[in-house]
Amino acid sequence: MLTARPTSSWRNRYEVALDGRPLTTWEASFWKQGGAFTLDGHRYEVRSNAWGTKSTMVDEAGTEIAAADRVGRKRWTVRYAGQTYEFRRHSMWSQRQDLYLGGNAVGHARRVSVWRREVELDLPVVPVPAQVFVLGVVIALWDAETAAVAAS
Structure with a gap:
């Protein structure tokens, strides 16, 4: 299981443990959605489009390693090493994202508590680099949702 704990209340940086x-360490970008680890x-950078609906993970040479499409929708996907992983929002009232294979939920990404920013990923069939990519994508998604609520 992958866990991520914020290092500070003021900075969007997480210590990641397996x-x-x-x-x-996941270091979120200050000016845009995404970050690096x-x-x-090997250093990887996660970049998102302006709407945050598509993210990519690139290596030091700029080669795309993974991609996430339709992020923030009820169903979204991650492609990594020739495999496609489907995620679904658990419910419209929850930030939890469930991993599905063959119509069955086999894992999840969720905040540990409503009050804290700690994150837990239980994605047993997903390779570790792709899990860290998913971590960055969901943190960016949740941060954008929190900012939208705060702005309204």
Whole structure:
């Protein structure tokens, strides 16, 4: 299980752990949706379009490694290493995102608490780099939703 805990109340930076062991740090971008992380000595950047509905993960050379489409919709997908993973919003009242394979829910991404920004991903069939990508995508999604509510 992948967990992410904010390092500060003022900065959008998360310490990411895999099964309780430190894995990487997710550093959200200040000016736009997305961010960056380093995994196994390789730096990856996550970029989103202006509406936040499409995100990509690129390596140091700018090569696309993963992509997420229709982010924020009821159903959205992630492509990584030739595989497509389908996510669905758990309900219209929840930020939880469920991973589906063959019509069955097999994992999830969720905030641990309504009051705290900690995140938990239980995506057993998804490779670790793609899990960190999904983490960045859902954090950006939830941050945008929170900002929209605060602005209204």
